Amino acid sequence: MPINSEWDLLDRITKQIRSGLPEHLPDLLTGIGDDCAVYRLGPDRFGLFSTDMSVESVHFITGKSSPEDIGYKAMTGNISDVSAMGGACRLALVALGVPPGTEEDYIASLYKGMTEAASMAGLAIAGGDISSSKELVISISIYGETAGYDPVLRSGARPNDTIYITGSLGECRAGLDLLMNDDPAGMTAYRGLTEKHDRPPCRASIVEPLMKLFKPTAMIDISDGLLSDLGHIVKESGRGFLLKEELFPCTPLLRSYCAEKGLEPENIFLNSGEEYELLFTSAARPGEAAGEINGVAVTPIGTILDKEYFIEKQGAKIPVTLSGFDHFKK
């Protein structure tokens, strides 16, 4: 049967691999199924391991984004996997597939972007591999650590936990639409949206204060979209959720763009991927001051329920089905 769903394939492979796990690796605490694999290095120290592949025409379009931005974004997406476990990044490995005829300067620019993102997260590019390939492939793997506290899994959300999001969501998707629709007027008027798409924020620098203030019970980075990624948390935690649309911190720029295009900003907010903001749940009740960490908004947008999925729109609780971007779904 040809692959028709990324999630179905991942389920099958996960089962296959779990059944083949060596018995003598008791220090591997969490394998496939979270943002990072967690390996115990000591009583109070954990290694975090993650990998992500970015492929030309799937994750980026070389004619639409600069190599610096492509490199920056690929690295940021990897960094956010470590951030989503509450960890600090240490080092990254970069494996590149490069089409023949590619300019050396292009590759140097790609690395410039990756190095920029890496230095924001305090990590070093410590190794890599390079091969020829038909299309540009950027495969990054990243190593981080938590020391002094346990990594935050997707599975720890409990009923009545508050659901928080860092920054804002939606602009990356709107920026992508502008880029794909070849809309020069729109791209001029809403330059901030395409810029956000090309350079989504790196939240590594707020992870430590966020961990202290909120003691997250579950966390994930927004890579597929809020609904899909919250779906991972509630599925792994065996819980439900209630999101309140009126709480969504949509930016004025996103609202103005949506007004012009006849779109609902809340809908874009729910489904915009590759944002790399942190979505987490917390039972802590930090004061008003916690609405912002180092200038980054941290906004409550809903509550974990015992079960069932709802979005509250203008006072009405609407049941929702979960979805997300699937590379193989037609």
Added chain:
Amino acid sequence: MPINSEWDLLDRITKQIRSGLPEHLPDLLTGIGDDCAVYRLGPDRFGLFSTDMSVESVHFITGKSSPEDIGYKAMTGNISDVSAMGGACRLALVALGVPPGTEEDYIASLYKGMTEAASMAGLAIAGGDISSSKELVISISIYGETAGYDPVLRSGARPNDTIYITGSLGECRAGLDLLMNDDPAGMTAYRGLTEKHDRPPCRASIVEPLMKLFKPTAMIDISDGLLSDLGHIVKESGRGFLLKEELFPCTPLLRSYCAEKGLEPENIFLNSGEEYELLFTSAARPGEAAGEINGVAVTPIGTILDKEYFIEKQGAKIPVTLSGFDHFKK
């Protein structure tokens, strides 16, 4: 300038990245330029990190090798990078690029081969990523450790050290030639060669006794070919070498194949890549018993010199130039 040499590009990127290394990562002992990056985890414990990308039509041909063999070989090549530092493998991450229309069973078989190799090295596949792509891409990154001794770098070879090779070399290249030349008669007569090409040995299980017996001063796995990989050792160590052809442990099967095809087995021995045998230098003088570890031959094939590169052929010392497979060289 379009890329015309993998090595030139790697040099440029390495310089660029080294200049951007964060100052506060004193625990990153070795970055780009060895089989693995080395990160100090404690006074006497080191984390080893490596990544390798295998691309369809470059590293394997889906019509020529089974998915199990392709997966097995990709994983073995990664494992040998950790073995080449004297380390033990702990876990691997697998990022796959998969062409649309690929059968689910094909991917399951690929993982079956990877899991087989992984279990021989005692490591777990602990995470990964999957994306669509034009051609099949397998990007593996691996984490290993040494505890109780320092990782073996490429740079430690000293004059008068003996050069050793595990197992044998040459059969993988001969097997590849048979596969590429569509030679059914040859493939029947020399089935062992194509089998060796598809399933090169995994030497992870002899690393610990090898470290104890030989205390290697420098080590590398054979991925590009003996001449090229020994070249990395002598360049990083600032030394030269003398290889003695009469000592090369060419197998009877390779000799018989070469006799039939009018080839020099020693020449194939010198240039056969993706063998994943371990090449190391040692000042230890272990007894005769060290000629074999757990059934794997360990053969002295030459000596490290102060400078200059020589191969001794029938009593004559012939100067050599170093070369190796370059993905971008025309």
